[in-house]
Amino acid sequence: MSLPLNVHKDSAEAMKTILGLHFPDGKILDVNHSLGVFYKKVNREVVGIDIRPVTSIIADNRALPFAADSFAVGVADPPYRRGNGDTKYAERYGKAPYTAKRVSQQYYDLLPELLRVATDGIIIKAQDETDGHRFYHRMFSLVAHIKEITGLEPHDVSYLVKSGVMDNNVEGRERHFMANCVSYFLVYRWSQKFPFKSVRFNRAAANNRMHLTAFGVGTQATIPLQSSLFADDQPATIGGR
Numbered sequence: 228m229s230l231p232l233n234v235h236k237d238s239a240e241a242m243k244t245i246l247g248l249h250f251p252d253g254k255i256l257d258v259n260h261s262l263g264v265f266y267k268k269v270n271r272e273v274v275g276i277d278i279r280p281v282t283s284i285i286a287d288n289r290a291l292p293f294a295a296d297s298f299a300v301g302v303a304d305p306p307y308r309r310g311n312g313d314t315k316y317a318e319r320y321g322k323a324p325y326t327a328k329r330v331s332q333q334y335y336d337l338l339p340e341l342l343r344v345a346t347d348g349i350i351i352k353a354q355d356e357t358d359g360h361r362f363y364h365r366m367f368s369l370v371a372h373i374k375e376i377t378g379l380e381p382h383d384v385s386y387l388v389k390s391g392v393m394d395n396n397v398e399g400r401e402r403h404f405m406a407n408c409v410s411y412f413l414v415y416r417w418s419q420k421f422p423f424k425s426v427r428f429n430r431a432a433a434n435n436r437m438h439l440t441a442f443g444v445g446t447q448a449t450i451p452l453q454s455s456l457f458a459d460d461q462p463a464t465i466g467g468r
Contacts, residue, residue, distance in 0.1 A: 233385045239267040241385050241412055242350075246271065246300070249383060249414055250347060253299020258288035258337055265302065274298065288337040293344050296420075301345035304352035305333035327358035331368055342377065348416035348426075352387075355409060366411045373415065377423045383414040 235241035242265040246255070257265065260275025260282050275282040276291070286292050288303070307330055324330045334351065341349050351373075353365045370381060387410040416426040 230388075233383075235385065235387050236389070238265055238352075238387055238410075239269075241387055242266065242302075243268040245350060245383075245385055245412055245414060249416060250300040250350075253347065254297075255300050255302060256291075256293070256298040256341075256344060257302040257304075258291065258341060259302075259304045259306070265304070289340060291340045291344055295343050296346045297344050299345070299347045301341040301349045302352075303334070303337055303341055303349070305330070305337065307354045307356065327356055327361075327363040327365075330356070331363075331365060334365075334369055335372055338373065338376065342420070346420075348382070348414065351413045351415075353411050353413065366413065369413060373413075377415075379415055379417060379423050379425055381413050382416040382426060385412040385414070386410070387412065 230236070235244070246269060255266075255269075255271055255273045257263070257273060257275045260273075260277050262281060263273070263275055266273050274284065276284045276286045276288065278285065278287060284292070324333070334353065351369060353369055355365050356363050366384075373379060373381075389408050417423045418426050
């Protein structure tokens with residue numbers, strides 16, 4: 228059985244699809260680039276930064292060394308694992324946050340700079356987790372936070388799924404169906420910044436640009452791909468905290 232059009236089992240395939248649909252042109256900035264696994268299937272200019280020497284530019288994503296509007300799209304995927312002593316993880320990403328709240332704070336801290344340098348939109352990858360026997364739906368908290376600081380709603384969302392029941396993020400804790408099983412690529416697009424105005428839902432443009440089969444390659448059932456799953460035709464204004 229084929230997956231829905233916005234559901235993927237491979238992050239590189241997900242990024243290729245998202246960029247092809249929503250950001251087909253322009254330079255990409257990834258502020259959590261690490262080894263660049265997102266871009267294995269993308270033939271585009273990607274500038275990656277990290278706080279460790281795995282990229283050519285070493286920088287803090289809370290203080291980017293770029294002028295405003297230097298890139299078409301900004302991408303962020305902060306480390307999500309927390310509260311353990313995984314040496315390999317620490318060498319690649321740094322010391323893991325101890326609580327789910329601190330994981331979420333990484334997103335909030337980088338967003339002002341990501342919004343500043345991107346001209347067309349941003350892509351944020353997030354993941355749910357459990358902490359202290361409580362389930363944290365990070366996508367909902369991020370959507371609410373970005374709505375508060377920009378007035379924007381998500382323009383689209385894509386899902387990355389894993390099969391089976393995954394271990395909880397903290398070693399030795401109980402297993403949980405949702406922890407580490409589903410990731411979300413939140414897509415934000417705008418036609419104006421400061422104040423932000425969302426891109427209008429343009430079905431005609433999307434239909435002219437791309438068609439995908441509804442049930443997989445080789446079938447006759449073909450549907451036009453919409454430009455967004457979240458259509459927001461109302462101009463949005465920036466909000467303060």
